[in-house]
Amino acid sequence: MEKKRLLITFFLAPSFVVLAGVVLYPFVYNVVLSFGNMNLTTIRDWDLIGFRQYVKIFTEPSQPDFYAVFWKTIVWTVVNVFFHVVLGVFLALLLNQRLRGRSMYRTILILPWAIPQYIVALTWRGMFNYEYGSLNIILNKYLGLPAVEWLKSPTEAFLACILTNVWLGFPFMMVIALGAMQSIPHELYEAASIDGARWWHRIRLITLPLIRPIMVPAITLGTIWTFNNLNIVWLVSNAGEPADNTHILVSFVYKAAFNFYGYSYAAALSMVIFVILLLFSLAFLRTTRATETAL
Amino acid sequence: MASLLSYTRLVLAGFLLMGCGMESDNSTRIVIWHQMRPDEREVLQRQLNRYALQHPSVHIVEIYKETEELRSGYVIASVSGQGPDLVYGPSDPVGVYAVTETIRPLEGLFPPTFLGEFDSSAFTFFRGHLYQIADKVGNHLALVYNKKYVQKPPESDDELLALGRQLLTRYGVRAGKPAVYPLTWNYTEPFFFIPFLTGFGGWVFREDGVTPNLDTPAMVEALNFIRDVRDKHKIVPGEADYEIADALFKEGRAAMIINGDWSWAGYLQRGLNIGVAPLPKINRTGLWCAPMTSPKGYSMNINVPESKVPLVLDLMRFLLSEENQLESVRLLMTAPTRTSLYSHPDVTSNEILNNSLLQIQRGKPMPAVPEMRAIWDAMRPGYQAVMGGSLSPEEAARQMQELALRKIRDMKE
Amino acid sequence: MNHQRLSRTLATSTTHVLLVLFALFAVFPIWQIVNISLRPGDQLLTSSLELIPSNATLENYHRLFTETEFLRWIGNSAFVAFAVTVTGVVLASTAGYGFSRFRFAGRNVGLLTLLTTQMFPATMLLLPMYIMLISLGLINTFLGVIIVYSATALPFCIWTMKGYYDTIPVSLEEAARIDGCGRVQAFYRIILPLAAPALVITALFSFMTAWSEYIVAAQILQDSQLWTLPLGLKSFEASMSTQWGLYGSASLIVMVPVIILFLALSRWLVSGLTLGSVKG
Secondary structure (H helix, E strand, O other): OHHHHHHHHHHHHHHHHHHHHHHHHHHHHHHHHHOEOOOOOOOOOOOEOOOHHHHHHHHOOOOOOHHHHHHHHHHHHHHHHHHHHHHHHHHHHHHOOOOOOHHHHHHHHOHHHHOOHHHHHHHHHHHOOOOOOHHHHHHHHHOOOOOOOOOOOHHHHHHHHHHHHHHHHHHHHHHHHHHHHOOOOHHHHHHHHHOOOOHHHHHHHHHHHHHHHHHHHHHHHHHHHHHOOHHHHHHHOOOOOOOOOOOOHHHHHHHHHHHOOOHHHHHHHHHHHHHHHHHHHHHHHHHHOOOOOOO | OHHHHHHHHHHHHHHHHHHHHOOOOHHHEEEEEEOOOHHHHHHHHHHHHHHHHHOOOOEEEEEEOOHHHHHHHHHHHHHOOOOOOEEEEEOOOHHHHHHOOOEOOOOOOOOHHHHOOEOHHHEEEEOOEEEEEEEEEEOOEEEEEEOOOOOOOOOEHHHHHHHHHHHHHHHOEEOOEEOOEEEEOOOOOHHHOHHHHHHOOOOOEOOOOOOEOOOOHHHHHHHHHHHHHHHOOOOOOOOOOHHHHHHHHHOOOEEEEEEEHHHHHHHHHOOOOEEEEOOOEEOOOOEEOOOEEEEEEEEEEOOOOOOOHHHHHHHHHHHOOHHHHHHHHHHHOOEOOEHHHHHOHHHHOOHHHHHHHHHHHHOEEOOOOOHHHHHHHHHHHHHHHHHHOOOOHHHHHHHHHHHHHHHHHHHHO | OHHHHHHHHHHHHHHHHHHHHHHHHHHHHHHHHHHHHHOOOOOOOOOOOOOOOOOOOOHHHHHHHHHOOHHHHHHHHHHHHHHHHHHHHHHHHHHHHHHHHOOOOOHHHHHHHHHHOOOOOHHHHHHHHHHHHHHHOOOOOHHHHHHHHHHHHHHHHHHHHHHHHHOOOHHHHHHHHHOOOOHHHHHHHHHHHHOHHHHHHHHHHHHHHHHHOOHHHHHHOOOHHHOOHHHHHHOOOOOOOOOHHHHHHHHHHHHHHHHHHHHHHHHHHOOOOOHHHHHO
């Protein structure tokens, strides 16, 4: 028993010490802050005022409306993660076979992950320009479809952000899926072939289930990161245009905190985001039973 | 095991570098945080090098931070007892800095004779105290025109529209859009809308300088005007954005652009033969379109220890000196703040600088109060909704005012 | 026989077509950035449809290397990223193993706590983190950045390693132990090589976290001598006068080490070293 405890400590302790230090203190600080009234005028001597910030979030009408932004964030997250995973797994399947130029394809396909986000987000924004953007030029000249006013209308602007983020995110899932597929022994495929299984059977019955243990954490974390991804929405829509309609919860928080110095309000809002994500993760992990061990 | 060893070595190396990162002696090191553009930065570095030659025991460090980050980063750093000795930037965050008690009043630190050498636009006051002294005034919009297409810039709104029509007929249409847009600018951003608001007689605040005044007939007229410029007269592109307007002008696809003084050097460098003119006047009101102007200057961190203040003051005096301001004028075409320089031949002989100064004279100073932030954010949604066609100007003006009041109330809660 | 051959060729061709389409999708915006870097002056967008600008020049690259501290930033970033990668691989491979193989009180809570560290919007952690790092004397040090990055990257890496270990049957280690291997030895000799793909993912992810992260670096690294690449690139930015030429060329060069790393590691990502080969 003692030896086992020692081994556990040896394996786990370093990570936890670092994490506790870096994350715990800020977290606690934020919880306390959310019960306070820190803003521009009270920045040096703020007091605790109980649940008032939370009440404000859920009851006071805000510009834009909290519930609308919340709903938008859900749509944003679901659509993005869906395409990230589907495209990622799809491409991994294509690349996981003997193919000429495989290495070159792999490398080109991870470029979106490798390029700095700021400039590429703004480049994408440029591609959505109504008159001069590449997207409308392709739609109009080469596909004969009418040009879209991407950045002027709320829905289209939102779609623009989603498209940019899908482009940025699929390589990550592709690499994970590729790695996950390596854990599947060849014999399983061979045995299935002999039994007469076609390629879609093999994918559905062997590949997909067996990459699950590794995809599930990636999907969970991918969901959490996408939910909290401030950059793309901010940059592609130019901080919420048109008319503050393109916001997700986290850009809303950013504006509250850094543009208006409503630090306590932003802290409370962050706690709300945190609780939402926590509930999601618990539910998701329970249904996929991902916390089980190999034993 | 090998990896563990190399990891330990790295950690030790990290500790050593940790030593490298820290400063040895606080009193002989002065830190400046700024948001200067690259060309301004170069000039600053030259000036600091000269200072270092004269003062070998003082080590000066200048750090660039992007404007928004400078604002929030400085407040956080100073409130935590840290931060630079001097912070340089436009005047609008000064109110925020003062309220958060992160900068100190300057009036007692300089003799009146020194202060008397500056134009009043160099000083930013807040609630009665002097918090920032500027070495440049600017940040103002003006009408920049490509002399290939426009030889005489328009002086009124009617002239502007007439010129626009002329250019459209002369250069015609290519691939469904005008070959040369008469005018382009970032018209969806409130800052770029202000000159027209003032041209129709409006302003963002009431007399007291802190109460919003956005629901006015002037606002409605100005909104209608911009919309007509785009939809009725069609002299601007359908979609506006800073980068695309800039690109169009740089590629010679636009005859005129409304842009600020930070951009003119870039156009000259690009080889465009440009002229700068003050924005036109609105014939109906007889008022000139007045953009917001902002001084850019130095404020002192409240955390600077008393013993160090004289050193910092000496540096400030140097950076604000006549010689250094003249250097900026020559190299950057910025407007100086010392009254003695207004009549200097280098200033009066430069056509662009002259026009720039004229525009500044006609401009209005950007308010430095924290409430200004609320105004920008309150104007933006309504303004963009009007341009997007989903809101009428009257309704938008009302909403802007309501939103501004609410945001200010939130800020103070 | 011919029928099989035909369907296989069809399958291969379709695969190639699809991959080419997606490759174009991936490359298109990057091509725009190449254009930005070749354009003289600083221009992000363009109204022309040229594939390569007619006035293309390499001046931006030249200026990048001669007039800026770009090389220093690369050096700093390389150091930090390397340290974070090594830390990430070492700590995640061991912690992941612990979670996969051992049952102990607080195990599930531990796993969930790891996840929860990711749920907080990063912007909110800035102020308290700044205060904490000041009191620890870690502001303006590489050590501070390395610690924070490692902490940021670890949860994902631990979960991924754990998930991968879960697919390796315990019987393999038990067989090795019966043969006389110690537990730790079994870990090094047998389990780690099999988990190579997950190690690659961990390494790549840790590297990318350190290589492209901006916000934390901006808070911690104040001295421009210590700047990492994202901070350096940010200095080309200004709200309305960004030096796009330098930014574009720098962005492309920033990608190169990532590509090199990926090429070097992908051998182990698609190792083909599966259980079947080991069992024999």
